[in-house]
Amino acid sequence: MKKLFSILLLATLLSTPIQAEGLSDTIRPYVEKYLGAEFAVKLFGEKEESIKLPEIPKVNKDAKSIRPELKEKTKNKISKEQMEKSNLNFVFEIYESTRKIKPNDNDVAKWMNVMEQGGSREGVYRALVLDGTYAGMENYDSPMTDSGIAFTKYYVNNFLNKNLKKDSIEKTNFFTLKRVLTEQTLEVLDELAFKDINLFYDWYAVFSAEIAKKYPNYFKNKIRKSTSRERHRKWGSFVPTQHVKSEVIIKLHNLFNANNQ
Numbered sequence: 001m002k003k004l005f006s007i008l009l010l011a012t013l014l015s016t017p018i019q020a021e022g023l024s025d026t027i028r029p030y031v032e033k034y035l036g037a038e039f040a041v042k043l044f045g046e047k048e049e050s051i052k053l054p055e056i057p058k059v060n061k062d063a064k065s066i067r068p069e070l071k072e073k074t075k076n077k078i079s080k081e082q083m084e085k086s087n088l089n090f091v092f093e094i095y096e097s098t099r100k101i102k103p104n105d106n107d108v109a110k111w112m113n114v115m116e117q118g119g120s121r122e123g124v125y126r127a128l129v130l131d132g133t134y135a136g137m138e139n140y141d142s143p144m145t146d147s148g149i150a151f152t153k154y155y156v157n158n159f160l161n162k163n164l165k166k167d168s169i170e171k172t173n174f175f176t177l178k179r180v181l182t183e184q185t186l187e188v189l190d191e192l193a194f195k196d197i198n199l200f201y202d203w204y205a206v207f208s209a210e211i212a213k214k215y216p217n218y219f220k221n222k223i224r225k226s227t228s229r230e231r232h233r234k235w236g237s238f239v240p241t242q243h244v245k246s247e248v249i250i251k252l253h254n255l256f257n258a259n260n261q
Contacts, residue, residue, distance in 0.1 A: 051229040053206040054199040056161035057191040077238060087115045090246055097253035098128055121246040122186065129179045142174040148260030152177065159207055160184060178256040182249055189245060204244050205233035211255065218258050
């Protein structure tokens with residue numbers, strides 16, 4: 001309470017952005033914590049981000065086939081019970097984000113068993129979007145809406161370094177588009193991880209923080225709602241890379257779903 005009182009007193013006394021060298025760096029974290037990021041921007045101005053979006057690499061699919069698998073270095077940080085709970089939550093979220101339905105008991109048992117036997121989250125996702133059920137969804141008349149097109153252009157331009165024309169997006173089935181762009185995203189992440197795992201974490205941190213800023217009402221989870229690049233990067237470096245990839249997959253599909261109304 002003492003810290004909060006001090007911050008409120010400071011905010012009352014100051015009516016212009018703080019420019020004193022070093023002072024804002026000391027006080028800003030407390031303002032963001034207790035009064036929110038938006039108030040901190042008004043008080044201090046925009047913050048210079050220390051984590052930058054890495055250069056988007058070209059995908060070399062031929063090289064990928066002969067590369068060794070990325071070794072996980074963080075599995076020992078998560079207990080077996082925590083992993084099971086996280087995997088269970090993943091199964092429900094991946095069904096709802098890709099197919100807009102909840103999995104039945106048989107689906108849950110099937111995919112939990114796959115992961116318990118060493119199967120990856122990425123593998124579960126690919127199985128779900130490459131099966132007959134999803135293929136049938138791609139045959140539905142599911143056009144892109146104006147808001148869906150706007151999100152697509154925003155995403156590919158900012159995070160895949162591509163420029164898609166509106167007319168080409170309009171001709172694409174909604175379910176096909178989000179599957180293809182998610183696949184391209186995973187390929188970019190693989191390239192970054194192969195080059196330097198820190199670039200992989202940086203991309204995830206910037207992506208997660210920026211979409212939380214742009215679409216604050218789309219996320220309920222406290223971490224997903226965070227606009228801090230540092231917080232997202234810290235989380236990403238703590239969990240297995242498969243968890244990071246599954247977050248990207250779920251966020252992307254949910255964003256497409258929410259924007260294509």
